[in-house]
Amino acid sequence: MIPEYADLACGEIINSARAAAYAEGRCLLSACDPCPDLATALNDMPYVDPVTDPAPWYDPNLPESGNFLGVMGMSAAGFSASTISRTPVQLVGDGAALGVARRAHREILYTVLLLALDDCALSYALEWLSAALQGGPCSGACGGSELGVYACCPTGDGTGELRHLYAVGLLDGPQITTATYFPDGIIAEVTFTLAAAVPWIYREPLDTGSDWVQLSAGTPLTFDPDEVYGECLEATPCLDDPTCPPPPLPVRAPVPVDACYPTGSAAFYRSVVALSPVDQPEWLEAVPVLELETGASALRRVIVRFWANPLGGDCMDVADPCAACTDIQIPYLPAGSTLTVDGRTQTAEVDCPQGALGTGTSTPTLYGPLGGSFEWPVFSCPTGLCIEILSTQASTAADARARVLLVPRSDVG
Template structure:
């Protein structure tokens, strides 16, 4: 990752292009060549000065804030190392059991230059930096914030180079390492360390799955969504002796069924979208993000099913029941609500408008196939997908819509 840009909780922390533009009239930095294309990628107009541009740190109530020229990135360490950990367990004999591989948190250390025209401006710049690194006001907290960075100098709109990390918070700093006093101003070296609770580095969603799907236009079908899993039989172990069957297992207690989980056949609206194998990066796994707006009425019995389609066949004719990967099933969503099931953060929420009171946020009940406990799906390697969306026809509003994004991720960047 380049150190020239960092956005934390929707606040620009580092922008080398901005800092270089503000420093140039003061001749404070004479040998600096920041990343070209950065300003255009973040859709900023040409930089003039902190006051005219309403720079992130500028505060009309603090006059010295106009004399802060910005934060320029020098180094960013922690992105280019894997967070995977494994503890082998030594066997009594030779060798060891490998143990389970897991990924720990990610620590990211930045070294930056804080540019200011005088001492009070430098003091305010440190105050602002310390506050901004705490994250978005009224958000983040223990869950952390999202950060946006670039893998290399962006070109065009920067979509190809943009990366995201989630669950990010300040671990240490900011710390003033040194300050060089020039006739034109002050160049201070500052370090700080962020920690990402979600270690993955995410790209932008695949562009082939960004369109919204009008659920009310889906085909009418009579189907039991759980029936498909009963059509796929498990293979019989070949080493079972037919003349010496194993002893029967003890009778298991029946598994209780949640009364909120709907079962049986019903009339559904069915919509299908396809992801071609060639559109999925070959060496990157991906996670889904489901967004849905219920529209004018409550929506019941939502089923979003993912089917493996490695050969890129016609998704309208799904014939192999054993190709079903997993489900996202939700029994009820209130009218006028917005659903987000985010595989990047592994969190789900429903926003419901409350009139003058604002918006209420609740966690939906998620089920997996056949009402089992929900597990967050991960799609590895380059595989085609068919994504089937079912919702009961009687409760699907004409203005209901949904989309399923697929977001590639990596362990290093």
């Protein structure tokens, strides 16, 4: 990843192109053009000065903010190393059991330059940078924020080079390591460390050729969407001696299921989405992001199923739950709410209308097949997907709609 740009919680932190333009205009730096197309990728006008633009840090109530010329990235360490590790357990005899591979959090050390015209502006720069690195008002303190960076200098709109990290928060700093005074201003070297609780590095969602689907426009049908689970075949152990059965295994704790899970036939709308990624990288995994808007009425018994479709078959012919990768089942969603099931952060939330208060956010419980445990799907090879969305006709509003995005990820960048 290049150090020339970073935004945290949708707020610009580092922009070397902006800082270079402002500093050159004040003769603090000689001609320097890091990532010449950065402003275009950010949809910014040519940079003039902190007051005219105005810059993200400029505060008209604090004149010294106009004398702070920006943050120039020098280095960013921590993106190019995988966080995967495992601890082998030594056996009594020779060798060891490898153990489970897991990924730890990711730590990213930034070294930047703060460009200021005087000491007051430098003091303000540190105050602003410290506050900006806290992230969003709640997300930064509670669960971290989204970090946006570029893998290389962007071209065009920059979407091909843009990367995202999630659940990112300040771990250490910022602190000045050196400060150099010039006749025209001050250049201070500053370091700070960010921690990403989610270690993966995500690209932009793939172009799948699919957009929002109106649920009420799906195929009407009446059936029990789960009755076929009773017919799923399982392999039978072939070494059990019928005349000498093995001792019974200890009783396992029961798997919690949805207490209100409905059974039996019902009238559904069935919408089928075929995702055919155009540009999915061959060696990267991908995870889905589900977005669903309930519209004018509460939505009950929503079932979303995923099938891998490597041969590009007709998704309308897919109907066997036994072959599905996983189910997402949600018992109830209130009217006017928006559900987001995000495979990038493995979180789910529902934004619900709260009258005069606006909206409130709740965390739904996701269930899997037959109301049992849910597993987050990960698609480890480039393949199309068939996605079936079922909703009861009696509760599906005319304006209810859903869409699914597919997002590639890597553990280094």
